[in-house]
Structures are given as structure tokens and as C-alpha cells.
Amino acid sequence: MIMTERALILDIGGVLEITPATGWGERWEHRLGLPAGDLNIRFADLWHAGSIGTVTEADVSRRIGAELGIDPGPFMADLWEQYLGTGNEELIAYVRGLRGRCRLGILSNSFVGAREREDAAYGFSSLVEEILYSHEIGVEKPDPAAFTAACERLATAPADCLFVDDHAPNIEAARASGLQAVLFEDNELTIARIKEFLAAA
Numbered sequence: 307m308i309m310t311e312r313a314l315i316l317d318i319g320g321v322l323e324i325t326p327a328t329g330w331g332e333r334w335e336h337r338l339g340l341p342a343g344d345l346n347i348r349f350a351d352l353w354h355a356g357s358i359g360t361v362t363e364a365d366v367s368r369r370i371g372a373e374l375g376i377d378p379g380p381f382m383a384d385l386w387e388q389y390l391g392t393g394n395e396e397l398i399a400y401v402r403g404l405r406g407r408c409r410l411g412i413l414s415n416s417f418v419g420a421r422e423r424e425d426a427a428y429g430f431s432s433l434v435e436e437i438l439y440s441h442e443i444g445v446e447k448p449d450p451a452a453f454t455a456a457c458e459r460l461a462t463a464p465a466d467c468l469f470v471d472d473h474a475p476n477i478e479a480a481r482a483s484g485l486q487a488v489l490f491e492d493n494e495l496t497i498a499r500i501k502e503f504l505a506a507a
Contacts, residue, residue, distance in 0.1 A: 312507045313409035313462040314401070314500060316434075317447075318424065320472035321490045322398060322412070325391035330384040338374060348373065356417045359441035363419040386423060393428045396493045400500075402433055408504060410434040413456045413469070415446045436460055447471070448479030457485070468503045470496055 319325045331345050346353070352369055355361040371378035404410060412430060414420075416439035425431050436459045440446040443455050457464050464484030471477055472490040480487040488499045 311409055311462060311466070312504060313411060313457070313460045313467045314404065314503070315411045315413050315456050315460070315467055315469045315485075316401065317469075317471040317473075317476070317490070318412060318414040318416070318430070319389075319391070321470055321496075322394050322401075322428070322430070323391040323424075324394050325388065328384075328388040330388050334381060334384065338376070353417075357415060357440050357446055358444050359418060360444075361418065366418065386419075389417065389420070390423060390427055394493065397496065398428065398433060400493075400497055404500075404504075408507075409436075409460045409462055411436040411438065411456055411460050413438045413447065413452060415440045417441055447473075447476045450479060450483045453480050453483040453485055466507075468500065470500075 316322055332342070334340075335342060335344055349370070352361065352366060356363075356366055367378040367382055370376070370381055374381070401410065410433070412434050414437070418441045420441065421437070421439055430437060436456075438452070438456050438459060440452065443452065445451045445455070447453070453464070453469070456469075457467055460467070465486070467485045469477070469480040469485045469487040470490050471480070471487070474489055477487045477489045486503065488496060490496050
């Protein structure tokens with residue numbers, strides 16, 4: 307049953323996590339004598355498979371080790387360091403204070419192994435009621451199915467959901483799916499928009 311209660315749905319990378327490029331790929335390409343951009347070309351299918359959960363984290367490590375002829379442990383550790391970034395503590399604290407005022411969810415394009423690492427680092431499972439990772443639901447934003455799944459999981463009508471993301475195509479797709487949406491630029495503007503959304507309920 308769809309409820310009338312409002313819901314706030316947030317992205318992780320670039321919103322709840324601050325994730326500047328660390329140059330890990332360039333460092334590994336230099337270390338291994340590979341051309342610039344080779345890792346993303348070579349492993350494009352693997353990155354995609356990991357993002358929709360059709361491979362396991364062990365599968366990823368094995369292929370990287372086999373193709374590059376390395377112990378994949380240090381490579382994966384560098385990848386995860388960039389992936390996790392640092393917590394956007396101001397926004398996380400604000401969202402934590404909204405518990406009980408609206409439904410709270412996360413919708414994130416992700417990679418196998420992300421849930422465990424992000425929960426250990428930032429406690430997202432205690433921050434929101436529902437977390438939808440692309441590697442667990444098998445679909446990535448901006449596919450409309452991702453937004454449908456989030457609204458259904460939160461039992462809230464799309465028009466009563468506010469989605470926050472730092473990637474403009476995802477914002478456009480959310481709006482096309484009937485959600486309200488705001489492009490994340492900074493905490494001040496985003497928090498102000500969330501307050502307006504909740505005040506209008």
C-alpha cells in the first residue's frame with residue numbers, strides 16, 4: 307500500500323560521501339606500464355558487472371589478479387579508498403535528525419562489497435530505513451526502474467519523494483519518473499531544499 311507520508315531519498319557518492327579523485331587508476335597504470343585509461347577500457351565489463359551484481363567481489367579480485375599478473379589485494383584496497391571517500395558529516399547529521407519526520411532511503415549506483423564497507427565506515431543502515439544498491443537490485447540510475455524500486459520499498463508515492471543526487475542525468479530521470487529532485491551542489495542549498503519539501507507536506 308502506498309502511504310502519503312513524504313520520503314527523502316539520497317545518493318551516496320558525491321552526496322553523503324565526499325569522493326574526490328585520488329588518482330589510484332593513474333598510479334596503477336604507471337606502476338604496471340599501462341597506457342593512460344587502460345584499466346577502465348580493459349575492465350569496463352567487469353566494472354559494469356560489479357555495479358549490477360552479476361559477479362562477486364571474489365570474481366573481481368580473481369580477474370584483476372589474473373589479467374594484471376599481480377596480487378589484487380593492494381589494487382582493490384586503493385580502489386576502495388577512492389570509492390569510500392570521506393563522510394559528509396554535516397549532511398549525515400542533518401539526515402539523522404529527520405528520523406520520524408519522514409521516510410528515509412538511499413538509492414546508490416554501487417559495486418559489490420559496498421554495503422559492508424560503507425556501513426562499517428558511516429553506519430548508513432542506522433541512518434535510513436531502506437538502502438537500495440544497484441549491485442543488489444540489478445539496475446542502475448538513471449533507469450526508471452531504480453526510482454520505481456525506491457518508491458515501492460519506501461511505500462511512498464513518487465510525487466511525495468524528494469531525491470538528492472549530484473549527477474544531473476539522474477535528477478532528470480527522477481523527475482521524469484514523477485519524483486521531486488534536487489541536484490546536490492552544497493550542504494546549505496540541499497538542506498534548505500529538504501526543509502522546504504518537508505514544510506510543504
